[in-house]
Amino acid sequence: MSRSTSVGGGESGELLHRLVGGDGGAALDALLDGFGQRHPEVSMRDVADENLSLEVKSRILKESPPDVWIEWPGKNLQPYDDAAVLGDVTSVWEDTDMERYYLDGPRNAAKFDGVYRAVPLNIHRINNLFYDVEQAEALGVDPAAIDSPRAFAEELQRIDAETDQTGMLFPMKNPWTVLQMWETVLLGEHGHDTYRRVTDDAAAAHRRAIVDALDIVGQYAEVATEDRLYTSLTDANERFVDGESVFFHQGDWAAGAYTESPEFDYGTDWDHVPFPGTDGLYAMNMDAVIAASVTDDSEAVSTFLSYVGSADGQRRFNQKKGSIPPRTDVDTSAFTPFLQEQQSAFQQSASQPLSITHGLGVRPDQLIELKTAMSTFVSSWDSEAVADDVVAALDRSA
Structure with missing residues (x-):
């Protein structure tokens, strides 16, 4: 199954994902709608593929990787990092307020050897x-x-x-x-x-x-x-x-x-x-947006990643997804009472272990x-x- 849509105008980028239908599709639509409103000058074409990991690897081998894709961070990305095909998105973190509002668990899942390689988008609690x-x-x-x-x-x-x-x-x-x-x-x-x-x-x-x-x-x-x-x-x-x-x-x-x-x-x-x-x-599974080391429009990629890591982007996505935002400053007043309690527990947690079963910890x-x-x-x-x-x-x- 695949779909291709686009939002925006001038600068352009491609987002590859497997969020089609259900809460995942609704969450992505909400995120892209918000991005289009905030950044009408950037065109972000989203392409869905149910065999996401295989498609990403295939395109990397063909030297035509997607600009960004949605995948588990943590050790799930180790082979990509070993192959030096992940973009360095440290400037996105440092040029915004993301480092201030992310806890250690999500931040560590996004880094390899001190370099940020991903922007966590949502969190599901395992335990x-x-x-x-x-x-x-x-x-x-x-x-x-x-x-x-x-x-x-x-x-x-x-x-x-x-x-x-x-x-x-x-x-x-x-x-x-x-x-x-x-x-x-x-x-x-x-x-x-x-x-x-x-x-x-x-x-x-x-x-x-x-x-x-x-x-x-x-x-x-x-x-x-x-x-x-x-x-x-x-x-x-x-x-x-x-x-x-x-x-x-x-x-x-x-x-x-x-x-x-x-x-x-x-x-x-x-x-x-x-x-x-x-x-x-707070044992975590999460999705993140990852950038390739090679892109035709680095400005479009940086703009999109900055929005993914913003409070507005994460509020829109997580309310529809039934998950909580990795940022600790997102207004969750419109979330369900259960998710509000999950967010409170996340903010008060002493540690945020990375799930083994969902690929972050292994x-x-x-x-x-x-x-x-x-x-x-x-x-x-x-x-x-x-x-x-x-x-x-x-x-x-x-």
């Missing part, structure tokens, strides 16, 4: 634990009082043993949901320092933590529904809305289905807390191997053997 308010109250469960992933496993086991309720739906049809659960458990049970060292080529030194997190994930699986291996994220999310479980762990994008349900009200029917053990941490080749390891895990439940696979993936040189 949410959603819960059914009525069920939690009926069972005498205080989600905010569960202080660790291991304590959460014990609570799920109690619910399974003493009631007819499902403690937590756990979709495993796609290995990324299992990987996301594992990284969240690792973060909550062993802390941000261990999490960061595991992703920074020191996984072998923390193998016991890796095994322990896998064991806890296995405990969650033991009390999940029998069809867990065949359940997709979308199906599980819909079943949570229908009241099938007390808890559901997922990124904040899952809440889009909750806010669209007329009989599932925030604060009354559903609520959320940080996943046990991760209070004060390189693309490592992510493929980690997903493969999780596929092995759900078929064997052998924590020791899978830990060896995880260590091999994370400690292997690029």
Whole structure:
């Protein structure tokens, strides 16, 4: 699927992305509309391609890269940086107020060796634990009082043993949901320092933590529904809305289905807390706009990146996307109450860990191997053997 539209006039640039339809398409349209109003002198042609990464790589090899594209930042961009094909956008950061209003997590995800290579556009929180308010109250469960992933496993086991309720739906049809659960458990049970060292080529030194997190994930699986291996994220999310479980762990994008349900009200029917053990941490997935090192119109690129990093651009985009802005000064008064709370938690967070599952915390080749390891895990439940696979993936040189 592809589309091509343009906004603006004189100077020109090309934006490649995969945001078509749904909240992503609406968010991009809002961003481009705002850009066109602010900068009618610049023409920004947007081209959609569902095989974005492949298309970007192909065009770089053909020496005709897009001027800018939307992609995950962090270690996902490491191969591009190694190949010296990313533009230096440091001047965009330094000539605007962006450095002042971005927290360390998003800023670090945009930099390689002190040079800015990207402008983060939005943030999704990974470490949410959603819960059914009525069920939690009926069972005498205080989600905010569960202080660790291991304590959460014990609570799920109690619910399974003493009631007819499902403690937590756990979709495993796609290995990324299992990987996301594992990284969240690792973060909550062993802390941000261990999490960061595991992703920074020191996984072998923390193998016991890796095994322990896998064991806890296995405990969650033991009390999940029998069809867990065949359940997709979308199906599980819909079943949570229908009241099938007390808890559901997922990124904040899952809440889009909750806010669209007329009989599932925030604060009354559903609520959320940080996943046990991760209070004060804002584990992030994000999109960013990246510039190529070669462009026919550097002025158009700089103008567009400056708008992407502005409060106006991020307000427009994130309100439609169902995410929060990486800037801390954006007016979110028109956002949903849930997203306003997410923004407040982001601003108050002590650290903003980069997600493994969504490519910010690991390189693309490592992510493929980690997903493969999780596929092995759900078929064997052998924590020791899978830990060896995880260590091999994370400690292997690029």
